[in-house]
Amino acid sequence: MTTFTPEQLKANTRLAWERSANGWNRQTPHIHAWLADATAAMLDAARISVGMRVLDIAAGAGDQTLEIARRVGPGGHVLATDISEAILQFAKDHAQHAGLAQVETRVCDAEELNVEEASFDAAVCRLGLMFCPDPLWALRQAQRAVKPGAHVTVLVFSEPQFNPCIGILMSTALHHAGLRPRDPFQPCSLLSLGKPGLLDELYRKAGFTNVSTSRIAAPFRLPSVRDYLDFVRTSASPIMQILGTLEPEAQEAAWAEMEDRLRAFQSPSGWEGPNELLLADGTRPTR
Numbered sequence: 001m002t003t004f005t006p007e008q009l010k011a012n013t014r015l016a017w018e019r020s021a022n023g024w025n026r027q028t029p030h031i032h033a034w035l036a037d038a039t040a041a042m043l044d045a046a047r048i049s050v051g052m053r054v055l056d057i058a059a060g061a062g063d064q065t066l067e068i069a070r071r072v073g074p075g076g077h078v079l080a081t082d083i084s085e086a087i088l089q090f091a092k093d094h095a096q097h098a099g100l101a102q103v104e105t106r107v108c109d110a111e112e113l114n115v116e117e118a119s120f121d122a123a124v125c126r127l128g129l130m131f132c133p134d135p136l137w138a139l140r141q142a143q144r145a146v147k148p149g150a151h152v153t154v155l156v157f158s159e160p161q162f163n164p165c166i167g168i169l170m171s172t173a174l175h176h177a178g179l180r181p182r183d184p185f186q187p188c189s190l191l192s193l194g195k196p197g198l199l200d201e202l203y204r205k206a207g208f209t210n211v212s213t214s215r216i217a218a219p220f221r222l223p224s225v226r227d228y229l230d231f232v233r234t235s236a237s238p239i240m241q242i243l244g245t246l247e248p249e250a251q252e253a254a255w256a257e258m259e260d261r262l263r264a265f266q267s268p269s270g271w272e273g274p275n276e277l278l279l280a281d282g283t284r285p286t287r
């Protein structure tokens, strides 16, 4: 098995998101609906309110950035950061289009946040921390960016059994590519921070106080299984990289099997893929 250095892992992640920026952005209406409740819970946990300065880490195409901007209002400020310039450009465009002048964007790695110490009232990260090769360092960077007593709140995927579609996609793709099953918790993967207790441990090691983690059901509801596969094909899924090594016909066979297996989640009213997220929160110590 090839092992990658943290730098290579990060470079792969960045490239994957540069290439998928357009696709992820096009899926924004679906992503917005899928994550609406979890996002509201994240912003509540971070105590985001009018007039605050908020750091949005790994902001992507900015769906949650806009929510934050509306909460803080014109007198507040949101700095949306991401490692991919291409995807962050969408966040910038959406904010401009929505007339949210309180949004600023800055391309930067979550592990090298080039922001002034203690300059934010809160920091959030929706579905980004699990892609960091060193999530503990990223949490330390986020803590450094916020004021004493302020919250750092993140959302990541939980364990494989509560996110079964990810497992179905991965096992089918690996099987078709003739590769061995992978550790679902491997670094930088979708479920890398889903191991029970891990996120709490990282928060504590990073020195946060009032640490808490809760589970949030986030079923992905779409008209059909085809819409889910469209989403997978247009996002920076590792499935695309795995299948990318196969001939087109072999790729299609893999997609057909995934569709077959994922049809288990189809009901008369549409398709509903179960997902579970972890919401972790902690505060920077006051002294």
Ligand SMILES: C[S@@+](CC[C@H](N)C(=O)[O-])C[C@H]1O[C@@H](n2cnc3c(N)ncnc32)[C@H](O)[C@@H]1O
Residues within 6 Å of the ligand: 010, 013, 014, 017, 031, 057, 058, 059, 060, 061, 062, 063, 064, 081, 082, 083, 084, 087, 108, 109, 110, 111, 125, 126, 127, 128, 131, 132, 133
């Ligand atoms: C699943 S998307 C989530 C985007 C957005 N937060 C949302 O929920 O719609 C993951 C994002 O993490 C970003 N990302 C991955 N690794 C990163 C890193 N080390 N630093 C900053 N951003 C990173 C990607 O570029 C991508 O935009």
